[in-house]
Every structure is written in structure tokens, then in C-alpha cells.
Amino acid sequence: MVLTQRKETILKAIVGDYIDVAVPVGSESIATKHGLQLSSATIRNVMADLEAEGYIIRPHSSAGGVPSDKGYRYYVESLGGGEALSLEERMMIRHQFHQVAREFEEWTHLSAALLAQIAHNLGVASLPRARHSRLKRLELIAIQELLTLMVIIFQGANIKRELLNLEETASQQELDYTADRLSESLDGLTYPQIQAKDWGDSPLEKQVVKELVRLMQWQDEGDYEELHVDGLRHIFGQPEFSSGERVRTLMEVLEDKSFLQRVLQQIYQSKGIQVVIGSEIRDDALQHCSLVITGYGFPGDIKGVIGIIGPKRMNYARSISAVRYLSSLMDEMITEVYG
Amino acid sequence: MVLTQRKETILKAIVGDYIDVAVPVGSESIATKHGLQLSSATIRNVMADLEAEGYIIRPHSSAGGVPSDKGYRYYVESLGGGEALSLEERMMIRHQFHQVAREFEEWTHLSAALLAQIAHNLGVASLPRARHSRLKRLELIAIQELLTLMVIIFQGANIKRELLNLEETASQQELDYTADRLSESLDGLTYPQIQAKDWGDSPLEKQVVKELVRLMQWQDEGDYEELHVDGLRHIFGQPEFSSGERVRTLMEVLEDKSFLQRVLQQIYQSKGIQVVIGSEIRDDALQHCSLVITGYGFPGDIKGVIGIIGPKRMNYARSISAVRYLSSLMDEMITEVYG
DNA sequence: GTTAGCACTCTACCATCGAGAGTGCTAATA
DNA sequence: TATTAGCACTCTCGATGGTAGAGTGCTAAC
Numbered sequence A, B: 001m002v003l004t005q006r007k008e009t010i011l012k013a014i015v016g017d018y019i020d021v022a023v024p025v026g027s028e029s030i031a032t033k034h035g036l037q038l039s040s041a042t043i044r045n046v047m048a049d050l051e052a053e054g055y056i057i058r059p060h061s062s063a064g065g066v067p068s069d070k071g072y073r074y075y076v077e078s079l080g081g082g083e084a085l086s087l088e089e090r091m092m093i094r095h096q097f098h099q100v101a102r103e104f105e106e107w108t109h110l111s112a113a114l115l116a117q118i119a120h121n122l123g124v125a126s127l128p129r130a131r132h133s134r135l136k137r138l139e140l141i142a143i144q145e146l147l148t149l150m151v152i153i154f155q156g157a158n159i160k161r162e163l164l165n166l167e168e169t170a171s172q173q174e175l176d177y178t179a180d181r182l183s184e185s186l187d188g189l190t191y192p193q194i195q196a197k198d199w200g201d202s203p204l205e206k207q208v209v210k211e212l213v214r215l216m217q218w219q220d221e222g223d224y225e226e227l228h229v230d231g232l233r234h235i236f237g238q239p240e241f242s243s244g245e246r247v248r249t250l251m252e253v254l255e256d257k258s259f260l261q262r263v264l265q266q267i268y269q270s271k272g273i274q275v276v277i278g279s280e281i282r283d284d285a286l287q288h289c290s291l292v293i294t295g296y297g298f299p300g301d302i303k304g305v306i307g308i309i310g311p312k313r314m315n316y317a318r319s320i321s322a323v324r325y326l327s328s329l330m331d332e333m334i335t336e337v338y339g
Numbered sequence C: 001g002t003t004a005g006c007a008c009t010c011t012a013c014c015a016t017c018g019a020g021a022g023t024g025c026t027a028a029t030a
Numbered sequence D: 001t002a003t004t005a006g007c008a009c010t011c012t013c014g015a016t017g018g019t020a021g022a023g024t025g026c027t028a029a030c
Helices: A005-021 A027-033 A040-052 A069-077 A087-099 A105-119 A172-186 A191-196 A203-221 A244-255 A257-268 A316-338 B005-021 B027-033 B040-052 B069-077 B087-099 B105-119 B172-186 B191-196 B203-221 B244-255 B257-268 B316-338
Strands: A122-126 A135-142 A147-154 A159-165 A227-230 A274-277 A289-296 A302-311 B122-126 B135-142 B147-154 B159-165 B227-230 B274-277 B289-296 B302-311
Touching: A005 A027, A005 A040, A005 A069, A027 A040, A069 A274, A087 A105, A087 A316, A105 A122, A105 A227, A105 A302, A105 A316, A135 A172, A135 A203, A135 B135, A147 A203, A147 B147, A147 B316, A159 A203, A159 B159, A172 A203, A191 A203, A227 A257, A244 A257, A257 A274, A257 A289, A257 A302, A289 A316, A302 A316, A316 B147, B005 B027, B005 B040, B005 B069, B027 B040, B069 B274, B087 B105, B087 B316, B105 B122, B105 B227, B105 B302, B105 B316, B135 B172, B135 B203, B147 B203, B159 B203, B172 B203, B191 B203, B227 B257, B244 B257, B257 B274, B257 B289, B257 B302, B289 B316, B302 B316
Parallel strands: none
Antiparallel strands: A122 A227, A122 A302, A135 A147, A147 A159, A274 A289, A289 A302, B122 B227, B122 B302, B135 B147, B147 B159, B274 B289, B289 B302
């Protein structure tokens, strides 16, 4: 599936121009703007070929060409590494991360915000999570006679809190004792390991462990941590989303978190930065969109996901660089925490 | 500012009809649809008065009337209690809350989602937070030699986690000891009280306390907890947001959390459910919107906020009932937790 | 293989026009 | 005096048609 030099040059010109101006591009403008030593007639011939081979589409019979998904795909493949972010941008990003380095709820907020800002599209980011969560520490705090707050701290600094209705009363001392005992004996264990252990007679302990296992199981089997989305304001500037209908379906997808996560999951299986274009996304609602997305964290174990969602007509080179840089930064930061 | 019986009836008819169909309403349709024993000519006379008094506006000289902000205001005031939610709806809501009762991260998600669903507009909700946060317990967990995870549990089950770069190495034992000591001596204190205490010589303790105070201060002085927004998909169905420009400014406001929080703060000062219409909101970007919103929690102490944002042309009666019911439910639930 | 020339196609824009909805006014009516 | 019928007037909205311009495809010449 490789094109001759000239076809490729012209296809890239078409895609590039269309990305810039969102208007079908004609043979004349290519001939003049790109310094090719070819007349518009020649370019028309080439474009006819490109259309026949499915790389471009014509909105109507006497209109210029717009890239098909196949055309975008060829364009993206031929980009190579993509242009790196400028030094100033990289420094700006590093600086901002430095500001929030200690509060890692902020990491995903910042990532999503920066991606949105750089790409002028949607930025998405989820916190990293271990595939098999391991307990680090457990706290039990009495709230009312039978109501207890259970705080679970996982390795990697993930935290869950949950209310627990005790079956029988317990003093704060008893709760502390139980929490300490459990923290010690369960340190570093996954939920199947916890489940496999032999539990004595203490009904309190039993109840807490049961709840703990339930929660860890639910968490490990679930999808990602919550996904942060930023940059909605940019999307509405794009001509492809000026009509109401597309915006609405896009919103429906974005608000149906489970759905978006399913899409991301499917993408995340593979390594490295993924670029998924239009119909390559399984879902109808995202036919007009492309994703530039990657997982990060320790391969196969801890995983999070960050990326960019936008119209197919996006700046892929820049988006890829941005996602690459931010994912490496996130990798760096969580390596410190998960040590 | 009270209208005669007839004027009021007609104004309410206009506002009600306009809310239904989003089209300027004419004298003829009022005369026929509302069973008034009046001819369209009479209604035209009344409408001329209403226009002169500023309750309605004409898009152009020979068009029907659309409510002004003043007209909406009168309509809302005259609604009285508003229609209650149906029994089925209330049971459905209660049931859903019951499902997530133990995980209160979910409370705001669910509230926002339900409000959005009921009102077919944006639902917003923030978690409750104490005005003066009080420490409940502190945990210190070694991650690397000089890197420690500090987990702070507040009264009311709010939790913060933060990374701490230690000035000198400390074993997990030392960290535990310090955390226990501090948890005990600081239990129930606010940050000024903590600051006022006399701190011994332990550099570790000093550092932890300093960081703790910084964080609590930052938190107490900040705005609300993060605000959850749901229902974007509904907004785009509304005719007033079909044009690109308004959507974009709305998005800009929604994504600028600090800004939205400022608006909400201003509103939250007062008690009970607030209905804020168009120009009554200080912000230009929200001129086309109305808010139905209320704080909840213990007055003057613990506060959160939930509400509905939509076009001025919203179903106020239903929105008010929904916000009222959900805020009472949230009150109920946090009363249990905060005791 | 490339290009100039030209007829053809399609869109986007503008002006025009008529139907329809709705008003304001006036005069007649209860 | 309050209400109503009647009517001329105003404004929007959608359809229609006509034109300029951009761009193509084809053919013949280079």
C-alpha cells in the first residue's frame, strides 16, 4: 500500500491543506501553494487516481478533494516521528507539573488540560492504577455506634473510602486494633491472596475482610479510574461540530463514561501511541473523530491512559508529540511513587 | 409589583407556552388554548400593557410575545411550591441512592445525573465540606527513602493525600509513631488551633505539621469541593443552544471551574432554593441561562451545593421540586456521616 | 508524460416574492 | 366603559431563480 513519490506528495498536500482550512482543496491551489513544478492539470490527473484508489473523496462531482479515512491513515503513517514540542513548551509543561507534583489528584487534571490546550481539542487522562491492587494499609474510624468509615490505602497511593455498617458494636480501640492487625498481615497482598487466608473467629475482622475483598475485586475488575476530560470549549470552534446533531452524539458518548472507557480499553491493548481515525473506531458516534492516545505506567501492571480526541481534521504531528511527551512525564512521576 | 388577575393569567399563559414551544406566542393561540373567555383582540390589549411594563418582549414589531427576565421572575414567584415529584420518581431516586449509600464519591455523581435526567438540563453537585475542616486522623507511609505519602482524614470523612519530601530520613516506625502521636493530639482541631500549639523539637513532626497546616488552610480558604456536572447532552437539544457561539461561551464557563464556583458562591450565601434568571446572574456568559440551586448541609458549617442549569426556558416547577427533594436527601445522608 | 484550453458542473450567495402569522388601530357593540 | 370584529399593515420564513466563481474532466497539442 505504498504510493509513488508524486502521489504521496500530492496526497500529503491535500491532507495538510484540508486540515488547515477545512475546505475541499482543489488542484489549482496545490499547484501554486506547494511549489511543485507541476500544472494544475497534472495534479488533477493524480487526484483522479487518488480518488479511484480511495485516498480522497469528492463532496460533489466538480469539487476539490477531501481526505478519506484511508487518506488520513496514509498521511499519519508517513509523518514519522512528528515534530517535537518546542523547548519553551516543554519547559512550561514541566514547570506546571512541578507545581502540583505533590498532589496527584491534580496530575490527570493538568494532563488533560495541557493536552487540550496544546491540541485545541479534547484532552483526556485517567489516573494510573495497578492491574492487581495490593493493600498497603487499612483504617477504621467510628462515626456512629454501628457506622464505620473504612479507609483503604493501596500500594501506589490509591485510596478508597467506604462506609461500613457494623454487625455489632465496636469501640474505636477495637477498630484500631483490628485495623492495625489487618494492615500488618495483609500488607502487599492482592484480593485473591487475602481471600485465601484463614480467618479466625473475630466477627468484626471477618466482616471487614469480606467487605475489603468485595471492594478490591470490584475495583480490579472494573475499568480505569475515572477519566478526566478537558477542552470541550475547543471542540465547538471546529467547523465539523458546528451542527447540533454531531455535538449531541459526541456529548452522549462523553457522558457515558463506561462507553468511552470501553473504546479506550480496546485501544489500550496495544503498545505505544495509537492513532485511531474515524471508521477505525468501532463506534458510530465517533465516526467524525480521531483519537491519539496511549497508555502509560509499568507495562502489564500499572496502567493509566492519556490522549487527545478531536475531529479527523486535527494536527496529528503535534498531537502525537504532545501525547508522547506527557506520557513520558507521567511515567517519570509515577515511577517515583510506585518506586 | 403585583398584576391584576387577568394580566397575571395571561402572562403565565405566555411564559408557560413559550417554555413549551420556544416560539413567540401570539394572542390568538392564548385565546383558544387556555379557555379564557376573551377574544384575541382583548388579549392583544393586555399584551400591549405587559410589554409596556416590561414583562414581555417582542422580537419584532409584528411578532408574538416572549417573556423578559422580569416576566420569568414573576412567573417563578407565582409558582408557589411547585409540583412535587411523583411517588414513583421519589422511590426511584431513593432506590438509586440506596445502591451507592456506602460510597459517597458517588453521591454527587448520582445527584448531578438525576437532576440532569429529571430536568433535561445540566445537573451540578459538589460534595459537602466543613467550613473549618477538623483533623480526624493522619497517616504517614514511606514510599522511598525521603518520599512519604501523607494521608489526612478529616471529620466528616473528607480525605486528602499528598506527597511529602522529608528533610531527613525516617523509618516507617518513626513515621507511624509520629502519625499516631499527631493523630491523637490533633484530633478534632482546626488549623489555627494546630498552628497555635507549641511544637517540640522533632524536626519530622515540625515538618509534617507545617505541611498539614498549609494544606488545611489552603483547603478552608478555597471554594467548594470539585463540582460535578452532568447532562451536557440535554443542553444541545435546546433550541437556544443550537447556535455555535452560545454553546462555546457556555462551555468556557463550565470548564473554568473557579469561575462557576464564584457564581455559585455568590448564590449560595442565601438560604433555601434560589432561582436566578438570566441577567440576574452577574456574568455575561450566562445571560441565556437560569439556575435553580441550593446549598445543603448544616447551615453555616458544612456546605455543599446542588442545582440545575438550563436555558431560561426551563420547567421551573419541576426543577425546583427536584432540587428540593435531592437536597433534602443529601441532608439526610450527610447527617448520618457527620453525626 | 505534461500542459493549455475549454466546456461543463455544482455550490454559495443574493435578490425577489408570496404566504402566513400576528399585530395595532378603529369603529361597532354589549 | 370594556370588549370585540374587522382590516390594513408589518415582519419573517421558505421557495424560487439567476449569477459568479471555483473546480473539474476531457481533448488536443507539446
